Amino acid sequence: MFPTRIQLSKQTWDRLQFLQTKTRLTPNVLARIAIALALRDTQTAIINESKPDQLHVINRDVLFGGQEKAYEALIRQLCSEQKIDADPQSIVRSLIDSGLHKMGHTKTTSDLKFFFA
Template identity: 40%
Template sequence: MALGKQHMKSFPHKFKISTSSTAKMKYLKSKTGLTPNILSRYAIALAMADESGLGNASVSDLDGQEFNAPTLFGEHMDIYEALLRQFTHQYNLEWEPVRHIASLIEVGLHKMGHVRSLKDVALLITRA
């Protein structure tokens, strides 16, 4: 079975998030001590766990913090790529990994709006 065109495109090496997400991460880091890449991983997981996909989520800009892929995803970069490819396929989206990751982070950070401590972050996984 041949892979569709979207599956042939490579995974980017650089990702940017919105200025809004960057500000939220700075706040969350001050409350939890977690770095933006770790907060991003939580946000992505929370957003992907939501059955509504990206819904009407849109990122107003990509002028915020920039991450290189190994920093953002760590040693599990291949797993994140596979999850994003599956997510893209499941919701019939064009392959735009930079925009999709930024949107997933934005959605996930919104779901983390109540977080005020590291304990609150730990409780996120019990609610999923």
């Protein structure tokens, strides 16, 4: 399902890097947390299919690590339940953006624990 390279907007990448300076977690780990947060609240899943003007490309294996199959299964389930038929790039990009929005007030690593309490 996932392409080899995931295209994120420059704005999303900048936000991931900003959070990295606050939490000391790498952008790929922060993106995984963002996806998990977005998947947890599937009632508000909105897929933005527009392609960003400026892109930052991240390899699929870096983004998902050893959990690629688990993320793929969860995203397939979301698409099935919500009847989403969009490009996988758009789905992943939208989930990361949605999750990052939920992480908006994160200033330290300990702030992240409140998302999973």
